[in-house]
Amino acid sequence: MSSENNSKSISVTLRVWRQEGPNKPGRFIEYPANDLNPNMSFLEMLDVVNDQLTVKGEEPIAFAHDCREGICGTCSLVINGKPHGPHEAVASCQTYMRSFSDGETVTIEPFRAKPFPVIKDLVTDRSAFDKIQQAGGFITARAGSAPDANAIPIPKVAADLAMDAAQCIGCGACVAACKNASAMLFVAAKVSHLGILPQGQAERDRRVLAMVNTMDDLGFGGCTNQYECSAACPKLISHDFISRLNGDYIAASFRSMFKQAPAQTAGGAG
Amino acid sequence: MANLDPKIPSGPLAEKWRKHKTEIKLVNPANKRKYEIIVVGAGLAGSSAAATLGELGYKVKNFVFHDSPRRAHSIAAQGGINAAKNYQNDGDSVHRLFYDTIKGGDYRAREANIHRLAEVSVNIIDQCVAQGVPFAREYGGLLANRSFGGAQVSRTFYARGQTGQQLLLGAYSALSRMVGQGAVELHTYSELLDIVVVDGHAKGIVVRNLNTGEISTHSADAVILATGGYGNVFNLSTYARGSNASAIWRAYKKGACFANPSYTQIHPTCIPVSGDYQSKLTLMSESLRNDGRIWVPKKKEDCGKPPGSIPEADRDYYLERMYPAFGNLCPRDIASRAAKRVCDEGRGVGESGLGVYLDFSDAIKRLTEAGVRERYGNLFDIYHEITNENAYKVPMRIFPAVHYTMGGLWVDYNLMSNLPGLFVLGEANFSDHGANRLGASALMQGLADGYFVIPYTVGDYLAGQKPNSRPSPASPEFVKAKADVEAGISRLLNNNGKEPVSHFHKRLGKLLWQYCGMARNKAGLEQGIKEIAKLREEFWANVKVPGSANNLNQSLEQAGRVADFLELGELMCRDALTREESCGCHFREEYQHPDGECKRNDEQFAHVAAWEYQGEGKEPLRNVEPLNYEFTKMSVRNYK
Numbered sequence: 001m002s003s004e005n006n007s008k009s010i011s012v013t014l015r016v017w018r019q020e021g022p023n024k025p026g027r028f029i030e031y032p033a034n035d036l037n038p039n040m041s042f043l044e045m046l047d048v049v050n051d052q053l054t055v056k057g058e059e060p061i062a063f064a065h066d067c068r069e070g071i072c073g074t075c076s077l078v079i080n081g082k083p084h085g086p087h088e089a090v091a092s093c094q095t096y097m098r099s100f101s102d103g104e105t106v107t108i109e110p111f112r113a114k115p116f117p118v119i120k121d122l123v124t125d126r127s128a129f130d131k132i133q134q135a136g137g138f139i140t141a142r143a144g145s146a147p148d149a150n151a152i153p154i155p156k157v158a159a160d161l162a163m164d165a166a167q168c169i170g171c172g173a174c175v176a177a178c179k180n181a182s183a184m185l186f187v188a189a190k191v192s193h194l195g196i197l198p199q200g201q202a203e204r205d206r207r208v209l210a211m212v213n214t215m216d217d218l219g220f221g222g223c224t225n226q227y228e229c230s231a232a233c234p235k236l237i238s239h240d241f242i243s244r245l246n247g248d249y250i251a252a253s254f255r256s257m258f259k260q261a262p263a264q265t266a267g268g269a270g
Numbered sequence: 271m272a273n274l275d276p277k278i279p280s281g282p283l284a285e286k287w288r289k290h291k292t293e294i295k296l297v298n299p300a301n302k303r304k305y306e307i308i309v310v311g312a313g314l315a316g317s318s319a320a321a322t323l324g325e326l327g328y329k330v331k332n333f334v335f336h337d338s339p340r341r342a343h344s345i346a347a348q349g350g351i352n353a354a355k356n357y358q359n360d361g362d363s364v365h366r367l368f369y370d371t372i373k374g375g376d377y378r379a380r381e382a383n384i385h386r387l388a389e390v391s392v393n394i395i396d397q398c399v400a401q402g403v404p405f406a407r408e409y410g411g412l413l414a415n416r417s418f419g420g421a422q423v424s425r426t427f428y429a430r431g432q433t434g435q436q437l438l439l440g441a442y443s444a445l446s447r448m449v450g451q452g453a454v455e456l457h458t459y460s461e462l463l464d465i466v467v468v469d470g471h472a473k474g475i476v477v478r479n480l481n482t483g484e485i486s487t488h489s490a491d492a493v494i495l496a497t498g499g500y501g502n503v504f505n506l507s508t509y510a511r512g513s514n515a516s517a518i519w520r521a522y523k524k525g526a527c528f529a530n531p532s533y534t535q536i537h538p539t540c541i542p543v544s545g546d547y548q549s550k551l552t553l554m555s556e557s558l559r560n561d562g563r564i565w566v567p568k569k570k571e572d573c574g575k576p577p578g579s580i581p582e583a584d585r586d587y588y589l590e591r592m593y594p595a596f597g598n599l600c601p602r603d604i605a606s607r608a609a610k611r612v613c614d615e616g617r618g619v620g621e622s623g624l625g626v627y628l629d630f631s632d633a634i635k636r637l638t639e640a641g642v643r644e645r646y647g648n649l650f651d652i653y654h655e656i657t658n659e660n661a662y663k664v665p666m667r668i669f670p671a672v673h674y675t676m677g678g679l680w681v682d683y684n685l686m687s688n689l690p691g692l693f694v695l696g697e698a699n700f701s702d703h704g705a706n707r708l709g710a711s712a713l714m715q716g717l718a719d720g721y722f723v724i725p726y727t728v729g730d731y732l733a734g735q736k737p738n739s740r741p742s743p744a745s746p747e748f749v750k751a752k753a754d755v756e757a758g759i760s761r762l763l764n765n766n767g768k769e770p771v772s773h774f775h776k777r778l779g780k781l782l783w784q785y786c787g788m789a790r791n792k793a794g795l796e797q798g799i800k801e802i803a804k805l806r807e808e809f810w811a812n813v814k815v816p817g818s819a820n821n822l823n824q825s826l827e828q829a830g831r832v833a834d835f836l837e838l839g840e841l842m843c844r845d846a847l848t849r850e851e852s853c854g855c856h857f858r859e860e861y862q863h864p865d866g867e868c869k870r871n872d873e874q875f876a877h878v879a880a881w882e883y884q885g886e887g888k889e890p891l892r893n894v895e896p897l898n899y900e901f902t903k904m905s906v907r908n909y910k
Contacts, residue, residue, distance in 0.1 A: 020821070021821055037544075037545050037547060039544050039545060039658075040545065040547050041549070041550075043549065044547050044548065044549050045547075047547070047549055047772065048547055050770075051770040051772055051773075053816075054770040054814055054816050054825065055768065055769070055770060055814070057816070058816070059816050059817050060816065060817075060824065060825055062822050062824055064337070065511060066336065066341055066343070066510040066511055066512045067341075067343060067345065067346045067510040067511075068510070068511060068549060068550040068552075069346055069550070069552050069553075069652065070652070070655075071345050071346050071432065071435055072340075072341045072342075072343070072345050072346065072510060073340070073341065073345075074336070074337070074341050089651075090655060094652075094655045094656075096655070096656075096658075098658065119481050119822055120481075120821060120822040123822060125337065125481075126337060126338070127337065127338065127458060129338065130338050130339075130340075130446065130449075130456075130458075133442070133443065133446040134446045134447070134449045134450035135450060136450075137443055137446055138401070138443035138444060138446055138447040139400070139401050139402045139443070140447060141397065141400035141401045141444070142325050143318070143321070143322040143325060143397055143444075143721040143722070143725065144393070144397075144721075144722075144725075145400070146393070146396035146397045146399065146400035147396065147400070148396055149355070149395045149396045149398075149399040149405075149413055150355075150357060150412050150413055152399075153407075153410060153411025153412055154407055154411050155407075155409075155411050156407045156408065156409050156411065159404050159405070159406070159407040159411075160404075162402075162404040163404040163406075163429060163430060163436075166404050166429075166436060166439065167432065167435075169435075170338065170340055193402065193404065194402050197402050197404070199399070199400055199401070199402050200402055
């Protein structure tokens with residue numbers, strides 16, 4: 001971790017991955033970023049550099065961002081080799097220039113993983129995560145059909161544990177940090193969040209099988225217990241959830257081998 | 271003159287919605303799949319609407335400009351969601367939530383809409399829990415609650431400081447389920463650039479794929495906009511950088527009325543501005559006011575001293591002093607103005623003098639540091655990230671910032687705009703918060719509209735449209751709309767100016783903050799209108815938009831949005847200028863009581879101002895929908 005910089009202004013050299021489009025070759029290009037206020041956020045620094053590029057007639061650096069408060073999961077920079085930069089438990093947008101020293105060269109790359117193709121420069125397509133969710137990341141609860149919210153008491157520890165998992169912002173840093181480009185932490189977080197709650201039991205087996213199988217189909221790698229995912233996670237979601245996922249997956253696979261699904265019935269009476 | 275019939279059902283207030291549901295027309299299940307509905311946006315309102323309409327059997331197309339529906343800015347709501355469950359047995363009821371909301375809005379909203387909102391609030395909590403939203407719970411396993419501003423009961427449900435995230439992920443999971451089943455067709459990276467009107471009805475949209483630049487048209491039997499608020503017009507706000515007004519603004523230019531555009535919520539507890547480069551202001555949840563105490567030094571000369579060195583006797587806990595009944599939990603507009611007032615008196619703290627303390631030392635004594643961390647830990651972490659200060663040791667410094675817009679497209683009781691077939695949900699409409707929104711009510715409204723209102727009311731419109739009668743996207747209206755959009759894009763790209771888009775956005779923000787912010791007056795608003803018009807001219811003379819139209823071009827996206835903001839900003843000033851009273855967030859300096867509180871003028875201004883576009887360069891028309899208070903007495907808001 002870099003030491004905090006308290007000086008009035010700093011200058012750095014950016015080494016930025018530039019790539020015109022999905023099937024174009026990319027390369028690093030250096031840009032000066034001078035006289036920066038250390039309280040500036042990393043993305044605000046990029047705004048300033050981009051305005052300078054625009055005025056000079058060059059095309060600005062494309063980077064993904066939106067909420068700029070660490071919750072939407074859009075921003076996705078690898079800064080000096082680390083997804084979301086030098087600090088623990090923050091997203092790229094919560095990285096501040098005070099974390100860098102005057103004169104430093106700062107390398108900026110996109111999240112790199114086969115299932116996250118580059119769209120342009122530092123922007124990647126992470127729609128693979130949506131596909132995993134669509135396969136099973138839900139509890140079926142048609143609007144209008146719910147019982148009273150207090151009908152099922154849920155022990156506080158269970159609710160808290162579900163919330164720990166549910167905090168995932170879907171940024172993909174876990175995938176970018178993993179040498180196997182595994183999405184196990186992402187899937188584990190969703191499977192655990194829903195599987196811990198009593199409401200999630202009816203679809204628990206279907207959910208874990210569908211999500212894991214879709215993850216595999218999309219080209220994400222397997223987990224080899226390096227735990228880089230948890231270390232890079234801006235919400236510090238614990239790799240313990242991966243053990244839970246493995247347990248759920250094995251149990252569900254086992255049960256699915258022996259349990260005959262009832263015959264599908266279509267249509268209705270009348 | 272636009273037709274502004276609010277279509278409020280007759281009968282007693284508490285019976286209106288139930289009666290309306292039994293009387294409006296239905297679409298039979300076999301016919302539902304013959305209707306296509308476009309939903310634009312996937313925040314709480316958009317994703318809940320798209321999912322629910324898909325569940326009902328309609329063919330739904332959902333368009334979002336983000337890479338994923340889960341990114342919508344509802345995700346950032348921190349504090350909570352209100353519901354009249356009365357689980358705390360502290361005297362809450364549907365009527366009390368209704369009353370607090372209408373009073374909180376300073377009697378500038380419709381009674382019938384708000385009552386419906388309060389009624390369905392209880393269903394929302396049931397729905398969310400069934401989906402697996404991990405709300406905070408007590409050790410006994412039941413749901414926990416906390417208090418929010420403008421209420422004297424604990425009715426706010428929450429999931430740590432990430433309630434919006436959890437509610438949105440719930441709605442996103444329902445939407446994902448429908449996408450997986452093929453009931454909803456999801457179009458990501460798709461920004462709406464125009465509404466297509468055929469024979470006076472909204473029947474389609476024009477969108478640009480942000481990655482490829484492809485412009486496409488889509489027709490439908492009804493179009494639903496759930497595209498959020500327009501607070502980014504101020505440049506600095508708590509909104510996401512991508513939040514914009516373009517969808518509703520372009521609908522306005524196609525004939526939908528824009529109601530109360532000047533009603534802007536300035537949230538009292540945000541982290542103060544630190545420099546010129548700043549792109550974003552960060553909210554510190556209102557829930558902090560449950561346990562934090564707001565103060566400034568009594569004496570100006572103490573402002574530069576470390577807060578810990580200022581003795582208790584020399585501190586002014588001004589909200590507790592001015593509003594003893596509600597104290598630190600008075601409504602947002604009132605807390606913001608009070609902060610402005612003490613800073614104007616020279617008693618603000620921090621380098622800029624634009625800040626007040628939010629102090630947790632008493633709460634830490636009462637609850638211990640661990641107890642405070644359990645309730646608000648993530649907010650303290652955010653504060654530390656941004657300011658590099660430890661708020662467990664020194665008080666937070668906060669200042670008001672633009673946070674929400676109560677104004678939006680005009681809709682009737684069915685959430686349909688005056689442009690038939692165009693429905694507007696959530697923050698994008700104007701309907702439920704009057705001149706000030708209470709905390710934890712935005713999430714409630716977004717989900718009420720999407721899960722429990724639109725699924726009923728859209729059927730009433732569709733039942734009057736023949737199945738499979740929507741126009742072809744090849745029809746001339748679509749072709750023309752597409753050509754207009756393409757012309758707009760090439761105008762921006764070929765402008766050949768010198769300044770980047772941000773240059774104009776920053777200046778517009780400063781103008782609006784100065785003339786149409788927390789305090790407004792006639793001369794200032796007139797000046798604002800002139801200066802915005804000048805800035806708009808300058809924009810078109812001198813903006814530089816690099817890159818091309820055929821790939822990801824973030825400068826182009828931003829340029830289109832700022833061009834719309836430059837028009838909307840003027841309408842906001844116009845609205846504020848013509849509302850010659852003070853109400854809720856709208857504080858006209860000329861109209862105040864001797865104690866500095868808002869002086870409403872119910873005789874002349876108990877109405878909604880709905881602005882109608884009259885064409886390029888022409889003054890818009892101010893239509894009026896009278897607000898008839900049949901069941902509540904309009905009184906002076908009192909939080910003392």
